[in-house]
Amino acid sequence: MGICNLQQSSQQAEDALSQGMEALQQALSETLAAAAGAGPLAGAGNVTNYMGQMAIAxxxxxxxxxxxxxxxxxxxxxxxxxxxxxxxxxxxxxxxxISDYFSRLRALSSLWLARPRD
Structure with a gap:
């Protein structure tokens, strides 16, 4: 396997993981929003629903x-x-x-943190 094939296969696998993670995060936020709407203090029936939503989450x-x-x-x-x-x-x-890249990234991060705030 050449470096180009490795890059292509890794990118495809990473894209598939990213898409799956985005879908899962969306579903998780929807589940948590539903659980927040049926908070535990809203009544006995809602407590069961709340606990079920939290188990799903x-x-x-x-x-x-x-x-x-x-x-x-x-x-x-x-x-x-x-x-x-x-x-x-x-x-x-x-x-x-890679070392140079991370060094530049750290420098950029330091500049970003030191920037004047409005």
């Missing part, structure tokens, strides 16, 4: 955790494939570029 949080684990696994597999594809020199250059 907890199940969806568990599913969200699984999405995060899948994302971590995808990153790990991608790095393992890159290790197999790249030469030592290419891997070293990639690590230097």
């Amino acid at each position: 907890m199940g969806k949080l568990s599913t969200l955790e699984n999405f995060l684990r899948q994302g971590d696994l995808l990153r790990q597999q991608t790095l393992q494939q890159m290790h197999r594809i790249l030469t030592t020199r290419q891997a070293a250059r990639a690590l230097l570029v």
Whole structure:
């Protein structure tokens, strides 16, 4: 598998995970909104409904955790494939570029935090 194929397959897997996570987050927010509308102080019948909604929300949080684990696994597999594809020199250059990127990102973040607020 070449680097272009790895990039394409990783992007497709990441897109699928992102879409699934967005749908799950939307469903979770709808469930929590429904539970908030049927708060536990609204009566005995609503307490049961509230508890049911919260149980559903907890199940969806568990599913969200699984999405995060899948994302971590995808990153790990991608790095393992890159290790197999790249030469030592290419891997070293990639690590230097990544280090430079994170250094610039930290500097930009510091500038953003130090900006004057209106």
